[in-house]
Amino acid sequence: MASDLPSSTVITLFDPLGVILAGRESVRAAEKVDASSKNSPKEELRGFLWFTVGGESYAVEIHRVKEVLRPRRVTTVPRSPEVIRGIISHRGAILAILDLAGRLGVESVSTSALQRIIAVRMGEGCCGLLVNRVGRVVMRPRSAVEPPPRDLPPGQYPFVSGTIRYKGAQLLLLDLDKILDIGGSST
């Protein structure tokens, strides 16, 4: 499904916030037409950042996303949980890089120029999620979030809180708190 991303929405600029905001704007404009026919026009729209991991499309709520970064050299940390790739320094702080494919139990697609790190808020700090590529921001009202599909691989059940549809694609909405709760579920 990775190929479902229209090429025009693939992010090639480094200014991630700008891209996210621009995406948000254009989507909002598009949704206005779209939404007015289907949903109550009054309902507040929420943003979801669409990205792919191991060929599958996922989304996280945009308010948890702080930045999107290009991959850089990761320093591995011995004795740390396997799903943690290592650390990078970013804006004066240490950012742990989580191998999202490993966490979700899907096969990671080999590194490409499209790989990105999504920095998400975690408690007082941040954590980076390594993803195959970042798509766009999708605006949807809360009521558009549907329950998770029944045919999910068992390993993903704890992490998927719902789905949203976008142009025929199904985005699996991730529960970040459960994703980031590494201590409890790794050995």
Next chain:
Amino acid sequence: MPRSDHDDSRGMRESLGEVEEILENLGRDLAILVAVAGSGPIPPDLINAIFRDAHSLKGVAGMLGYTAVSTLAHSLESLLELLRLGKAPLDAKMVEVLEGGVDHLSLLVRSSSQRAAPPDSTLILEQIAACCARTVPPPSIPPPKPLLPERIARSLTEFEEHRTAENLRQGKRLFLLHASLLLESFDREIESLIDLLRSQGEVLSTIPSPGYDREDGIDFDILVGAEHPPGLLSPCVTCEEIPVQRVAVLPPSEEEGGGSISTFSTPPHERRSAERSGSGMVRVDIRALDDLIALVGELVAAQRSLRYEVEQIGAGGVTNPVPLVKRAERMGQKLKELQQEIMEIRLVPVRTLYDKLIRVVRRISVDEGRNLQLELQGGETRLDKQIIEDISDPLMHLVRNAVDHGIEAPAERRAAGKPETGRITITASQKGNRVVIEVADDGRGIDLVKVRRQAMARGLLRTLHGVTDREALELIFEPGFSTSDEVSGISGRGVGMDVVKSAITSLSGTISVDTEPGGGSRIGIALPITLAIVRTLIIEAGGESYGVPVSAIQETLAVSPEELLHLEGNEFLQLRELTLPLVRLHRFFGRNSPATGDSFGYAVVAVVGARRVAILADGIRGQHDLVLKPLGELFSGVRGIAGAVELSDEETVLVLDPLAIMDELHRGGDGHGF
């Protein structure tokens, strides 16, 4: 990590910072009061300052909903009011209760900041109430009112009336001044006038009245108590163009030779660039911020010229790299200055610790009836705020230990030909990039025979033979060791020197002890000035780079395979007379052994306290001043790594924690975190 922007918690922290600041002032003023008590009249300004501290504490704490703090502050305020009005004497009981109250306030505030249940205040509140109940009738002196014009007498507050009477009682005379000022400038002028008068007597009251001469004027009646007419009081003398008239001199009765003018010099009041508060907030001198802004301005300029050079190269034409290198170097220099300046802001004077120690020693002397003298030196020495906070308890414990185990009973001291008053000296000084704090006493010293016997009894020693004095002395830092035959009320129960030592060690500090039988002991603590910036040696081992804090490195030497010893599957390095455990980092951390894993090069000998370990390195990359950052909660289970440093944009390097590595080797090396 970015701070939470949550308004509530931030506002709360700031308010807590304010409470702590008031409490700190209160503690300091009280320490001064205690120091001057018993040597002549008590400076009224000081009591007033303490009274005001308690009052503002009550207000702020009440606003924040710290009921326990506000209740206790209120009760202290009532007691201080009595003291202020001369209705209660400043005696040992009063000092004890005031100090107890302030100590309890600290406990309450600390528990609030840690969101813990507040300790019970019943006892201290009862003590304060009992102290309030001891009110003495004011000394019978003629009330000053008849002497004063009715207009003035009517305006005096109870406190001012008391001070006026007190001045008369001390045989001073009252001078009533009248000053006519302009409305637009009177606030500054009256302030400087009062300052001037204060240097010559006590300003008892300042009473404003409408200007008599002009519409835009305001007049003040100023009542001053002094022995001699202040120079200013000669008729028609003006001070800085403020017209002052001597209106009346009110001589007390005929008696001569009363008390002297009560003067009190405040302690040297130096500007501090930053002050501590346990809420994680630092107050910063505005000048320090100005310096930072200036530096950032220079950096911006440096960046601009760097950019210009880059553009020149981009445009072709220029091939000479020298200007570019120069600009980059200048920018690097400025960045270094910036780092230095910011580090400075974190530094606070050691003096902030001393006030607390003064109170502790006083309490001990009162409770135990012992004669103690505390001498504090080097209070201006500055240390990182975080270290100051963390060193407070260990230092307190060392002082208690000195009293408990060091200073002898007066009879014993007399017999030994020493002055009855035991002396504890605390000295702080900067030695290079470390701060050394010494706690010395002139007590009986450490009995090494007793130490050896005790160590045997506790199973810390197998034999008494061949244990040098130096080694015996080190035993006092062993866990579970205590030389006191019985635990007294003032020694920290169950807390030994080992706890002090581990607290110091965790701050990358070292502790040492010297003793002289009959002559006293001296404990020295050496601490880094700051933990924010760590000088780090970057090494390469097993295909990875690691940082080692230079403060923990004894030496670095080239080694060859023949120098290693193999014992029971472990490797050791023979270094002169020492046999050191050897660590190969990739094996220690369970990393895949790279092809070059077992090559040789260097051994970095790390030392923490008396323990050493040799870390094998393939290469040495050099030393850098770096900011050590924690790895964060996801890595909380990783042992042996203290944090990480950013070497360049693309390179982050793990910094080793030598102590944790030694601990793990000590335990037998089975310490995988996960």
